[in-house]
Amino acid sequence: xxxxxxxxxxxxxxxxxxxxxxxxxxxxxxxxxxxxxxxxxxxxxxxxxxxxxxxxxxxxxxxxxxxxxxxxxxxxxxxxxxxxxxxxxxxxxxxxxxxxxxxxxxxxxxxxxxxxxxxxxxxxxxxxxxxxxxxxxxxxxxxxxxxxxxxxxxxxxxxxxxxxxxxxxxxxxxxxxxxxxxxxxxxxxxxxxxxxxxxxxxxxxxxxxxxxxxxxxxxxxxxxxxxxxxxxxxxxxxxxxxxxxxxxxxxxxxxxxxxxxxx
Numbered sequence: 029x030x031x032x033x034x035x036x037x038x039x040x041x042x043x044x045x046x047x048x049x050x051x052x053x054x055x056x057x058x059x060x061x062x063x064x065x066x067x068x069x070x071x072x073x074x075x076x077x078x079x080x081x082x083x084x085x086x087x088x089x090x091x092x093x094x095x096x097x098x099x100x101x102x103x104x105x106x107x108x109x110x111x112x113x114x115x116x117x118x119x120x121x122x123x124x125x126x127x128x129x130x131x132x133x134x135x136x137x138x139x140x141x142x143x144x145x146x147x148x149x150x151x152x153x154x155x156x157x158x159x160x161x162x163x164x165x166x167x168x169x170x171x172x173x174x175x176x177x178x179x180x181x182x183x184x185x186x187x188x189x190x191x192x193x194x195x196x197x198x199x200x201x202x203x204x205x206x207x208x209x210x211x212x213x214x215x216x217x218x219x220x221x222x223x224x225x226x227x228x229x230x231x232x233x234x235x236x237x238x239x240x241x242x243x244x245x246x247x248x249x250x251x252x253x254x255x256x257x258x259x260x261x262x263x264x265x266x267x268x269x270x271x272x273x274x275x276x277x278x279x280x281x282x283x284x285x286x287x288x289x290x291x
Contacts, residue, residue, distance in 0.1 A: 056272035059233050062247025063268045064203050064224040065286050068261040071197050071204075071213070074152055074181055077188065078145050093136055096190040099219040100212060101126050107215075107236075107243040118236035122179060122211050135184070139191040148184040155180040175210075182212045198222055203267060205255060209237040209248075218244045226267055226274060228255045249274065 072080075101123060108119040125131060138147035156177040189197045198204070200221035204214065208229045214237045217225070224247040231238055231250035241248040247269035259265065259276060266275040266286060275282065 056249050056274065057230070057251040058248075058269045058272050059231055059238050059250050060225075060242050060246060060248040061270045062224055063266070063270065063286070064247060065264070065266045065283070065290075066201070066203055066223075068205065068259065068263050068265065069199075069202070072185065074145065074149050074185055074188075077185070078149060092190040093139060093187055096186060096216070097126050097132065100186075100215045103215040103219050103240065103244070104211070107240045110243040111236075111239040113234075115234055115236045115239040119211065119239065122176075122236070125176075125180070125183070135187050138184070139187050144188060144191070148188055152177070152181040152184045179210055179212050182210055182216075186212065186216050196220055203265075205252075205259065207256070209241075209250070211236050211240065214240045218246065222246065224248065224267055224269065226250075226252050226255060228252055 104119050104123045104126075108116045108123070111119065134151055135148075138144060138151050141147040156174075186197070198217050198220035202217060202220065202222040203224040203226060204217045204222055205226040206213070206228065209225065209227045209231050214225070218240060225241055227248070227250045229251070231248065238248060247267065249267060249269040249272065252274055255274065259274070263276050264278065264283070266278050266282060267273075268275070
């Protein structure tokens with residue numbers, strides 16, 4: 029099943045935890061501290077785009093695509109420079125995809141096609157088949173290539189958004205809420221001005237995606253198990269990564285306290 033991703037428009041604040049409707053029993057792991065508040069938006073997967081697309085070719089947007097790829101490279105480079113060890117190597121390794129002229133050409137051709145979603149999906153599937161060609165029994169290599177294929181699909185979604193002439197997938201001041209945390213979508217959100225991250229699954233605190241968030245100085249809350257069962261687009265949410273809490277539709281007093289502290 030395709031992974032779902034949400035974005036929340038937010039106001040970022042520092043200070044004490046805020047009282048609101050918190051979900052008890054959640055095992056939330058603060059990775060990077062901070063507090064944020066906002067409403068949910070949804071970032072589509074390629075599969076979701078394929079179900080809803082009826083627009084034909086994407087609007088002319090080669091310059092927009094190159095600008096998006098450039099912003100990704102800038103965020104990744106800055107994070108790699110601020111990070112050391114395996115996380116830095118992970119970031120630099122993925123950055124090589126953005127320097128691959130052949131891949132960038134295929135990405136641009138897919139976006140400019142008469143059926144861009146179909147062509148982008150085929151491009152993503154081509155990379156998704158790579159893990160199955162890994163050496164038999166080499167589980168570590170297959171896992172790595174599988175993760176790389178997921179990154180390519182994310183990049184295809186971002187490329188389509190850059191060339192389709194629609195509003196940006198992430199507005200300035202957003203919190204990415206996702207089932208897991210990957211590098212390209214994280215870098216894209218940071219470049220767009222995202223203010224924090226909430227993840228349903230566990231996140232490696234020493235991994236590349238966490239390093240991106242840390243370098244950007246954004247709060248990151250992981251292991252928010254079941255977040256998609258109770259968080260819906262449009263909900264007002266307060267995220268307190270310091271306390272490990274996510275509050276949905278808090279009372280007006282909580283909202284007022286948060287906004288007061290944000291000033």
